[in-house]
Amino acid sequence: MKDTRLLDKFNEAKQILCRYDYYIHTPRKILHLTNGELKIPHLMGLQYIAKEGMFEGDRGVYMIKSGRLRYDSIEKLIRKYYKQSAKQESMAAMVYGKINNLPRIGEMLRTESVLYLYDITENPELQLKTDYLLVNQQPDVVLQLGIIKAVKSKEQVCHCNSFMVDYKKNKDHDRHYRKLTHCYKINKIVREEKDTKRAEVIYQSMETKQREQAGIEKMLAAAGIRAEDKLIKSILRLNKRFGIYHTADMLNDSKNLLGKCMDKREKNLVADFLTLWEGKEDGI
Numbered sequence: 324m325k326d327t328r329l330l331d332k333f334n335e336a337k338q339i340l341c342r343y344d345y346y347i348h349t350p351r352k353i354l355h356l357t358n359g360e361l362k363i364p365h366l367m368g369l370q371y372i373a374k375e376g377m378f379e380g381d382r383g384v385y386m387i388k389s390g391r392l393r394y395d396s397i398e399k400l401i402r403k404y405y406k407q408s409a410k411q412e413s414m415a416a417m418v419y420g421k422i423n424n425l426p427r428i429g430e431m432l433r434t435e436s437v438l439y440l441y442d443i444t445e446n447p448e449l450q451l452k453t454d455y456l457l458v459n460q461q462p463d464v465v466l467q468l469g470i471i472k473a474v475k476s477k478e479q480v481c482h483c484n485s486f487m488v489d490y491k492k493n494k495d496h497d498r499h500y501r502k503l504t505h506c507y508k509i510n511k512i513v514r515e516e517k518d519t520k521r522a523e524v525i526y527q528s529m530e531t532k533q534r535e536q537a538g539i540e541k542m543l544a545a546a547g548i549r550a551e552d553k554l555i556k557s558i559l560r561l562n563k564r565f566g567i568y569h570t571a572d573m574l575n576d577s578k579n580l581l582g583k584c585m586d587k588r589e590k591n592l593v594a595d596f597l598t599l600w601e602g603k604e605d606g607i
Contacts, residue, residue, distance in 0.1 A: 328394035333387050335426035336363050340483065345432065346513040347457075348531075349440055354455065355480045356470060357517075360384055366486040368421040371414055372400045394422070420488045424464065428486070431459045431466045433525045438509040445505040453484055457509075458500055465489045465496055513566045521585065522566025535559065535568070546571050557596040564592055574600060 337360050345356040364370075364383030369392075372378060378386055386392040398415050405411045431438075441456040453469035469485030489496040500506075512526040527535075539558050543550040562568055565583055573579070577597055584590045 325390065326393045326395045327390075329392065329397075329422065330387055330390065332367070332394075332422050332425060333360075333363055333384075336366065336428065339426065339429040339432075342517060344515045344517055346515065347440065348510040348512070349507045350510065351442075351507065352479055354440075354470065355478065356483070357480065358483050362483055363425075366421065366425055366483060368418040368486075371418055372397055373404055397422075420490075421486055424466065424488045425486060427461075427466060428468060430461075431457075431468065432512055432514070434459050434461075436460055437528065438512075438526060440507050440509050441500055441503040442505040442507070443503065446503055455481070456500055456503065463491055465491065467499055515566065524563040524566050527563070532559075535562065538568070542571050551599075554599045557599055560592060561596055564589060577601075 340358040340363065341360050347354040347356060361380050361384060364379050364387065369378035369383055370376075376382065378392060383392075397418060398411075401414050401418070402411050405414055436459065439458045441458065442454075443451050443456055444454050451469075452471075454472050455470040457468040457470060459466045465488075467485075467487040467489070468483055469487070470481045471484040473480040473482060487499055489499065508528055508530070509526065510528050510531045511524055513522050514525045515522040536555060536559065539555050540550045543554070548554075558569060558574065561574075561580075574596075577593075580593045580597070581590070584593055
């Protein structure tokens, strides 16, 4: 039976990284993260298993898709390329760790724990080959996504250029970021589907949620509407699902709200809101 594990991991990562653009909001800037499939072999660590360029970029994608490079052939290539057994073992562990955990980027970006962004451009003495490092603490591992600015881009357009996995059981699991300064808590991440431009908030810090809720309470007070908990939570769900902050005028436009719905879940979400909203003295 043909081994499709590497192709399966590739397709999982492609679904996460290439179908969507991500807008990473920090206290200082908004990074626009966009990727194509040619980045994935490098994120998998395939540059370490043979000569430079052999399994990267378009060639790497072709080798994976055609089945010429398989999950079960990686260790054989490493043994051929590295002569010392200790080096072979460490390289195999690193590469397989990247491949197996790469689809967890989706979990990383939607996490319930705190997300941090390190601005490596403020630490030039460390000579790391990336501009930003996104760090997420999972129960078993620390996931780290390197992000680099697009060449000749005037805006904050970025691409992924590295992916690292460090296991909590190892004492040195924080070695890639413990000396970095200029660390920022990420406020929120908005995920936008490339084809449809449909946006959704997939991550918010606790502080961002609190600020948004306070803003909604002020908006309702200004409109003379009692800020009941059910109504506030319903508006928060709308904001998250559609990736935007709804003003009072937008909330009062039921036709536009319903027009944005693409599935039954969204229609139910809007219908639940309208039931609460229209009961408040017929809106605004």
